[in-house]
Amino acid sequence: MTPDENPFDKFLQSKKSKIFKNKDTLLHTYTPERLPHRDEQINTLVDILGVALEGHAPKNIMVYGMTGSGKTVTVKYILKKLEEKASEIGALVRGIYVNCEVVDTSYRVLQTIANNLISEWEERIPPTGLPTDEVYTKLIEILEKYGGIVVVALDEIDRLVKKSGDSVIYMLTRINESLKHSKLSLIGIANDINFIDLLDVRVRSSLVHEKVLFPPYNARQLEDILRDRAKIAFYEGVLEPSVIPFCAAASAREYGDARVALDLLRTAGEIAERNGESKVREGHVRLAIKRLEMDTVIEAIKTLPTHGKAVLYALYKKTLSEMRKGKRFSEIETTTGELYQEYLNVCYFLGISPVTQRRFTDFVSYLDEIGLLNARIASRGRYGRTKIIKLASDISYVEEGLKSDPEFGSLFMRRPVQTSLEKYFSSI
DNA sequence: CCTCCACAGGAAGAATCGGGCG
DNA sequence: CGCCCGATTCTTCCTGTGGAGG
Ligand SMILES: Nc1ncnc2c1ncn2[C@@H]1O[C@H](COP(=O)(O)OP(=O)(O)O)[C@@H](O)[C@H]1O
Numbered sequence: 013m014t015p016d017e018n019p020f021d022k023f024l025q026s027k028k029s030k031i032f033k034n035k036d037t038l039l040h041t042y043t044p045e046r047l048p049h050r051d052e053q054i055n056t057l058v059d060i061l062g063v064a065l066e067g068h069a070p071k072n073i074m075v076y077g078m079t080g081s082g083k084t085v086t087v088k089y090i091l092k093k094l095e096e097k098a099s100e101i102g103a104l105v106r107g108i109y110v111n112c113e114v115v116d117t118s119y120r121v122l123q124t125i126a127n128n129l130i131s132e133w134e135e136r137i138p139p140t141g142l143p144t145d146e147v148y149t150k151l152i153e154i155l156e157k158y159g160g161i162v163v164v165a166l167d168e169i170d171r172l173v174k175k176s177g178d179s180v181i182y183m184l185t186r187i188n189e190s191l192k193h194s195k196l197s198l199i200g201i202a203n204d205i206n207f208i209d210l211l212d213v214r215v216r217s218s219l220v221h222e223k224v225l226f227p228p229y230n231a232r233q234l235e236d237i238l239r240d241r242a243k244i245a246f247y248e249g250v251l252e253p254s255v256i257p258f259c260a261a262a263s264a265r266e267y268g269d270a271r272v273a274l275d276l277l278r279t280a281g282e283i284a285e286r287n288g289e290s291k292v293r294e295g296h297v298r299l300a301i302k303r304l305e306m307d308t309v310i311e312a313i314k315t316l317p318t319h320g321k322a323v324l325y326a327l328y329k330k331t332l333s334e335m336r337k338g339k340r341f342s343e344i345e346t347t348t349g350e351l352y353q354e355y356l357n358v359c360y361f362l363g364i365s366p367v368t369q370r371r372f373t374d375f376v377s378y379l380d381e382i383g384l385l386n387a388r389i390a391s392r393g394r395y396g397r398t399k400i401i402k403l404a405s406d407i408s409y410v411e412e413g414l415k416s417d418p419e420f421g422s423l424f425m426r427r428p429v430q431t432s433l434e435k436y437f438s439s440i
Numbered sequence: 441c442c443t444c445c446a447c448a449g450g451a452a453g454a455a456t457c458g459g460g461c462g
Numbered sequence: 463c464g465c466c467c468g469a470t471t472c473t474t475c476c477t478g479t480g481g482a483g484g
Contacts, residue, residue, distance in 0.1 A: 370448095377448095394445060397447050399447080
């Protein structure tokens with residue numbers, strides 16, 4: 013080996029992908045330079061926010077759209093471009109993005125906004141310890157010292173309101189009345205259009221001066237988004253021509269969610285890579301769809317309360333025993349009464365006390381809502397009215413999800429076989 | 441036609457949880 | 463840290479209901 017040849021080069025070379033040029037550009041954290049099919053929303057936002065460059069406070073905006081409709085990227089993009097243009101022309105404008113899923117209390121929202129405007133570490137507001145209205149007073153001071161226009165985007169604002177009420181929003185919509193030298197404007201981002209109904213009327217009228225809607229993407233639009241991204245994420249020619257249209261169609265069929273489309277493309281690439289193939293094909297996308305389906309089922313099961321899991325386990329057990337009898341999965345159904353009996357058994361085995369049948373039906377409805385099972389009401393005349401219940405997803409996904417649960421995993425373990433040595437010890 | 445099965449799902453209140461405050 | 467109160471969860475009791483069988 014020559015002295016300038018580092019043996020680790022070989023290691024890195026062998027790790028280097030033949031498929032991905034830059035995989036990170038497929039993650040949700042990446043903000044692309046172009047946002048296809050969001051020109052209309054961008055223009056509207058520019059029209060509303062433009063006055064900030066002239067030193068006026070823009071109107072408050074509500075942004076609506078389903079998940080993956082590009083709300084977050086678009087708003088982040090707009091804030092970045094606004095700040096860029098402001099510093100170019102010497103205007104004092106700041107854009108602050110707050111993700112309310114992480115920053116989910118009144119205190120932390122005010123704190124986050126304030127700390128974004130503070131450069132000195134010592135002056136920063138501590139993550140806890142002060143009364144909320146003191147943080148509010150401090151924020152006013154800090155804003156006055158800044159003396160410009162501050163645009164605050166509150167992402168997942170519906171979550172914040174559900175968890176902590178609308179008091180922060182009320183405070184923030186009225187903060188301009190206490191400000192002389194600077195102004196604050198809000199951009200609220202929500203998934204749920206009905207979210208405004210939760211708000212106090214006073215908050216509603218001041219928050220929703222302008223509305224911007226983000227409709228879900230259709231298959232063609234998703235294709236354009238994916239094509240743009242594939243150019244920087246993959247090496248040229250590794251994607252077979254049908255891959256992108258297939259990913260786009262699959263995600264458009266559900267909710268037109270761009271995040272799902274990108275996840276699908278990335279996962280398909282990963283699968284191809286893991287199989288040591290040099291091209292991504294439609295078959296890889298098919299596997300990726302299954303993979304993501306399984307992930308969502310397992311994730312959904314993880315967040316279920318104990319009795320929710322118990323109900324699901326009861327349904328799993330019933331389904332499995334019917335399958336052992338040779339019935340086809342798609343034909344296996346049960347009823348509320350039957351499933352409740354099985355649920356009682358499951359609770360007995362787990363040593364937990366069961367809930368009443370009334371409550372049980374609520375769990376069934378909830379599992380139906382989140383798509384883990386299908387339930388429909390059927391009248392069977394003489395034999396009463398009941399819900400017909402069946403598993404919604406592949407039984408092996410449900411099994412995986414329950415197996416990985418600390419409470420339910422043990423139910424899958426085979427009773428350990430006593431070894432002859434153990435027999436020997438237990439006999440003496 | 442009526443009946444009555446086997447529940448659905450609303451209402452109200454009890455029990456329990458959790459998070460905010462001193 | 464404990465305590466308290468409001469929110470959530472769960473129970474109890476209830477009325478309503480589509481249709482096979484009489
Ligand atoms: N028009 C678009 N162009 C490029 N990428 C997009 C576009 N719309 C959405 N995306 C991508 O889709 C993903 C989800 O978008 P996001 O803005 O987080 O959706 P939302 O906030 O509406 O749930 C992000 O990774 C984003 O980069």
